[in-house]
Amino acid sequence: MFSGxxxxxxxxxxxLIALFLIAxxxxxLSMKKVIYMAISIGxxxxxxxxxxxxxxxxxxxxxxxxxxxxxxxxxLLFAIMLTKHDELERPAVITAHPVWSVLGTAxxxxxxxxxxxxxxxxxxxxxxxxxxxxxxNVKMIGESLFSQYVIPFELVSVVLIVALxxxxxxxxxxxxx
Amino acid sequence: MLSVEQFLTLGAILFCIGLxxxxxxxxxxxxxxxxxxxxxxxxxxxxxFARFGLTxxxxxxxxxxxxxxxxxxxxxxxxxxxxxxxxxRNTSDVRDQDLMKW
Numbered sequence: 001m002f003s004g005x006x007x008x009x010x011x012x013x014x015x016l017i018a019l020f021l022i023a024x025x026x027x028x029l030s031m032k033k034v035i036y037m038a039i040s041i042g043x044x045x046x047x048x049x050x051x052x053x054x055x056x057x058x059x060x061x062x063x064x065x066x067x068x069x070x071x072x073x074x075x076l077l078f079a080i081m082l083t084k085h086d087e088l089e090r091p092a093v094i095t096a097h098p099v100w101s102v103l104g105t106a107x108x109x110x111x112x113x114x115x116x117x118x119x120x121x122x123x124x125x126x127x128x129x130x131x132x133x134x135x136x137n138v139k140m141i142g143e144s145l146f147s148q149y150v151i152p153f154e155l156v157s158v159v160l161i162v163a164l165x166x167x168x169x170x171x172x173x174x175x176x177x
Numbered sequence: 178m179l180s181v182e183q184f185l186t187l188g189a190i191l192f193c194i195g196l197x198x199x200x201x202x203x204x205x206x207x208x209x210x211x212x213x214x215x216x217x218x219x220x221x222x223x224x225x226f227a228r229f230g231l232t233x234x235x236x237x238x239x240x241x242x243x244x245x246x247x248x249x250x251x252x253x254x255x256x257x258x259x260x261x262x263x264x265x266r267n268t269s270d271v272r273d274q275d276l277m278k279w
Contacts, residue, residue: 038206105197166254
């Protein structure tokens with residue numbers, strides 16, 4: 001399948017991480033308790049951070065650990081406990097809906113994998129040495145963010161503050177007068 | 178040596194797992210989590226082409242940063258909506274939220 005694969009430390013690390021990621025994803029789909037599902041998504045987020053390091057995006061890997069594995073997972077756990085924390089996922093009733101979900105997802109997956117593997121597209125060949133050699137990742141991101149992308153950056157900060165205020169307004173219990 | 182195809186395959190598999198979860202799970206929180214999983218798969222693809230693409234540059238990483246920010250905002254608003262729904266309907270099952278269903 002991966003013809004011409006040279007076994008190096010990087011490829012071994014990649015396949016271990018990929019195995020961990022997919023195992024956590026399958027656990028997310030197959031676990032009975034909702035709380036275990038939320039914990040397995042934490043595993044997926046940490047594995048994704050490891051993939052980011054393999055792709056030489058160090059800053060994003062740390063941001064992923066902080067934002068996703070730290071904040072979002074804990075927030076999901078809080079939300080589960082605030083609703084019904086010992087609730088089991090109800091067994092799926094056999095109707096037409098799950099069948100179509102399986103068929104649609106499998107079809108999409110097969111099409112994408114066919115495009116990646118067998119359609120004859122020549123993907124750019126990976127070079128052995130990094131294109132960002134000798135450059136500080138954080139410095140590059142900072143310079144790009146505050147020169148070329150300064151307007152999207154400011155807009156994103158506005159979106160974040162609106163989302164925060166909106167979330168508080170939505171979740172706030174209205175006063176009974 | 179790592180190749181583009183390996184990362185694209187991993188991204189495709191994770192995306193399909195997330196899509197299946199979003200379509201079949203019954204708890205709203207898990208549906209939200211599955212959407213996050215799909216976004217993570219997309220981020221892996223973006224970073225792959227930022228590192229291994231024809232013109233490797235930092236732009237893919239900047240875009241991933243924006244995707245992560247919007248995803249965090251999405252989770253915050255989604256969980257707030259979930260808390261409000263749970264207060265009003267006392268359930269977190271997707272199929273019970275049928276007030277606007279035609």
